[in-house]
Amino acid sequence: MPVLEIKNLHAKVAGTDKLILKGVDLVMEKGQIHAIMGKNGSGKSTLCQVIAGRETYEVTEGDIIFNGQSILEMSPEERAREGVFLAFQYPVEIPGVSTSYFLKAAVNSIRKHRGEPELDAVQFIKLVKEKQKMLGIQESFMNRAVNEGFSGGEKKRNEVFQLAVINPLLGLLDETDSGLDIDALKVVAEGINKLHEQDAERSWLVVTHYQRLLNYIVPDVVHVMIDGRIVKTGDKALALELEEKGYDWVERESLAGV
Amino acid sequence: MTQLADITGDRMTTPEPSWFEIVRDNARQQHQKVGLPTGKEEQWRFTQIGPVLRTSFSLAGDSDPQELATQNTFGNQALVELVFVNGRFVPELSKTNHTIRGLTVGTLVEASANGHESLIRAHLGKYASIDRHPFACLNTAHLTDGAYVHIARSTTVSAPIHLLFVTVGEEQPVACHPRVLVVCEDQVQATLVESYVGAGSRYLTNTVTEMICGNDCTIDHCKLQQESEDGFHTAVMQVEIGQQTQFVSHAISIGAKISRNDLGVKLAGRGAYATLNGLVLIQGQQHCDNHTLLDHAAPDCPSHELYKHVLMDRASAVFKGQIHVHQVAQKTNAKQSSKSLLLSDQASMNSMPALEIYADDVKCTHGSTTGPIEEDLIFYLRSRGVGLEAARHLLTYAFAADITRRIRVEPVRRRVEDYMAAQHGLPQDLRINDLGAFDDDVIR
Structure with missing residues (x-):
């Protein structure tokens, strides 16, 4: 059974006629890494947000089957509790709320949903320390307000750290590489690779504009998205081809109906 | 309301200074001339002061609110x-013993009898203008005693x-007029907290702090206002600070049906x-009005102002900065910001900056935001x-926690945080004890 199956997905900006996704089809098997590449405005970030349940978008046609069930009618928090995790392109800052409190609330709401006992403070700290050690993250992180005053790199690392603690079935990485210098990019990619090695069941959907992230995170499948549709699918060689030749040739191919 | 209560002074154990009568008389004359605001004046335009004006208050008598006092004491932290x-x-109910040399704390009357009379006379009523502030005038007309530091x-x-x-x-509406005078000489470091609490039916607390x-x-x-939900609270605080002095104010308004603060700093x-810094946390049909004045009368002075409002239900608030x-x-650097969270469609906010600049080499910025919780933040969580x-x-908690x-005064911070946590059904382990992220630059 695929972990994620997207069928003819159409979505628009809620309350408008602005259609952004115009029939997306995608199938991901468990444990796979898929990359979606495309120019700005092609709809790849929207796809991530729609999968995560953002209500600023309205699905007008098609379906999203996650882990065997349609999630279209689910709220964002229900999807998260079922195992969808979105690592944001622009993580928000929440002054006044510590990362520690925030993450504990998240973990426990998910455990409750799964019928597992909630973690107490000691168990939670143990979990956090284990993940921090694995990702090489400083402990002071936890006592700081969520993302407040963090650099771009710190915010993205915090997203990966949150993912590690929450332990989802599917990680959606929305332009995780944007705004990172090469060193920060490496650190973030290493974290994702460690998580991938550690749990072969988890799947990843990596959305990116540039090929450079894919030097560090090697995808099983690469999709190209143009104007709200996936127009080409291939293996990692496709990413290199895009890097070399740009997107125009795919666009021409797709218009020519190849 | 406009009638003045008789001041008999018969309760005093120590006789009041003879000149108190002159101070009161001046204020009485001014009050009889000007009265209270009608609500049509520019300074009162957005505050529904009507219910206060229509109530006939008598002067509050004795009471024994032991429980309220014990609930709100700082204990060993004060x-x-x-x-x-x-x-x-x-x-x-008070704790007056201390061993700090150079610190005098007591009542105006006692301190006057113990060598501070000329100091008190030099300062009392010199900052909170009875001409500018009709409620300060009413307070002064009822001056009998007060706190002195x-x-x-x-x-x-x-x-x-x-x-x-x-x-x-009490059964009939009562009014009381607390008075505070604080005099700090040079190179003083100190923390002063004023708390206002209340219980019972309709009353007015009309306070003046200089x-x-x-x-x-x-x-x-710090000022922590937690009057009862039927109470009215009017307050004038006037501060004057000298060279290189750093003054930090946190004004927290939680209680009262109608409250109005006039805070001026010269x-x-x-x-x-x-x-x-100010925080307004109100609900139901509460109304809170903060008027602040930063009076830059000397060169090279920075000022930072951040007022935040959390308005639920049909609550309304005013901020005039x-x-x-x-x-x-010259070289004034003033930053002002007002941010308001409207948690219901019926809540309303009036935010007005008012800049008057007569120097040419200054930096003054102001900003104001009002709206519901950002969708981006909700979706992230x-x-x-x-x-x-x-x-x-x-x-909502996070917005106010900013x-x-x-607040560096732990018992005040804890009270406000606990209040918010309880109001929003959040556990108390939410608070960030580590102030590492503390940012002195209040305006982001």
């Missing part, structure tokens, strides 16, 4: 604690001085630095599995 009930000092040169007072004012309503600080002082002031010496830069006040309601509560975490 160095000195003066408790006033319905405007009268209650020694049995004097801190001599080079004195450091490490623990907070707490002034707790308890008002207890604070004068010399040069090179570091003064932290930066009177070169390099004086004022920070005014006046910045007056005198011609001599929900995407982590936190439910919609919980996310809203958490973000102010509370800057």
